[in-house]
């Protein structure tokens with residue numbers, strides 16, 4: 072049965088620029104001198120480092136264990152020596168810096184022991200944990216952990232495999248589908264079984280006829296309830312909500328996910344990685360990346376995760392006139408501030424941009440409220456309203472107008488006659504909101520810490536007072552035993568008890584160390600004391616004037632004062 076197609080609202084037609092990089096087979100990228108593997112593969116969460124400098128690692132060995140639910144396991148893409156663990160900038164619009172494991176390859180490509188995983192014999196949680204530990208994440212750009220998207224294993228009826236690859240210039244999924252269709256569909260079968268879905272729909276834009284043919288040929292060999300569907304080429308048909316709408320007719324409302332409507336969506340690259348993990352025991356350590364734009368050898372390369380972008384750029388041969396590099400596509404990608412940034416699991420394309428290919432935008436003008444942006448928005452938003460709120464830093468209102476449903480597709484900015492870089496405003500507003508949320512979370516944490524410290528100090532004070540009271544009681548008891556008069560103290564007042572005990576102690580010490588009754592002293596001692604008293608009286612006769620000036624000073628004291 073051929074799936075009925077639906078249309079999504081908005082969207083734009085762009086020049087696809089696909090043929091520049093899709094005419095040659097996927098080539099393996101050589102190992103660079105150093106691999107820089109970020110322990111954080113997305114801005115969401117990171118991994119805890121498992122290795123240390125000087126350690127030798129094997130290809131596929133785990134070097135980072137996911138932190139929290141959204142962290143990603145990280146593995147050595149080749150065998151070699153860990154030479155450094157240090158912060159490096161990562162591929163993110165915010166210029167985020169993240170700890171990275173730097174590996175110097177030994178060139179031997181020695182694997183850890185790995186074997187297919189018998190997923191049919193394992194319980195479902197064990198299969199999900201296996202995928203988590205192999206570092207499987209969404210390879211369409213979001214890098215969201217796949218085992219979380221697989222959910223509880225029920226409540227899904229449709230699996231959507233996303234082969235639309237709608238953004239101009241990018242062709243890595245196209246080439247993957249042409250060359251590895253059987254492996255992708257094997258992964259799709261695994262994903263469908265794990266979801267508990269009853270059907271699989273693979274959506275591919277109709278500007279990729281070779282990929283559609285290859286996938287249909289591979290699907291013909293299966294007995295799966297699986298359909299390869301050619302969808303109209305319209306940017307952004309590859310957006311998750313848009314592709315679900317086109318293939319199933321389900322309109323997912325603001326703030327909701329496909330999973331809430333029984334549909335889950337995975338990229339073709341993710342399905343391929345799931346196949347490699349389950350049927351070959353391989354963690355996700357490399358990916359296919361498109362190198363295109365103003366380069367001599369555009370094409371698709373399978374490169375180890377952690378390859379610095381400069382090494383990839385050198386492979387493609389940048390041409391004179393290149394003035395910047397874009398990671399991702401021209402609509403949703405970011406301009407790279409630094410070519411030492413390494414490839415991560417979600418990096419699908421590097422474009423060498425020149426003014427000839429990407430002319431600088433004309434100057435920004437005032438919004439004329441023409442509404443073109445709203446008509447082009449596939450997320451049913453009012454971009455000009457969001458723009459005003461972001462500009463005025465009225466972030467509460469921006470959120471009220473569903474800012475976080477913006478997929479940053481760039482359709483609004485593309486059609487804006489005033490050339491307003493709308494997406495930049497939306498990214499700014501989102502990052503400000505996130506920063507404020509982080510600050511507020513940090514303030515809550517600080518308050519909790521302060522309150523806990525106060526509680527701890529109070530508790531310590533009480534414990535100390537109780538200890539002192541016990542000690543005071545003990546002292547009183549001892550004094551009472553020794554015949555000394557025990558001071559009266561309120562038994563339940565620890566401070567009073569303490570003071571009374573201290574006074575009693577001092578009294579007892581005075582009585583024993585400095586007896587006032589000189590008659591008790593020996594006659595020799597009494598004579599010595601009398602002699603000392605007489606000498607003292609002669610040297611310092613008693614005076615009526617008791618001011619400080621009358622007190623005699625030693626020479627040393629006087630000299631000391633003068634020298635100041």
Ligand code: SF4
Pocket residue numbers: 437438439440441442443444445454455458483486487488489490491
């Ligand atoms: S398209 Fe541009 S000028 Fe027109 S309403 Fe939107 S932001 Fe304003």
Ligand code: SF4
Pocket residue numbers: 444447448449450451452453454476477478479480481482483484493494497
């Ligand atoms: S960038 Fe956001 S607001 Fe603009 S068209 Fe895309 S989804 Fe709509």
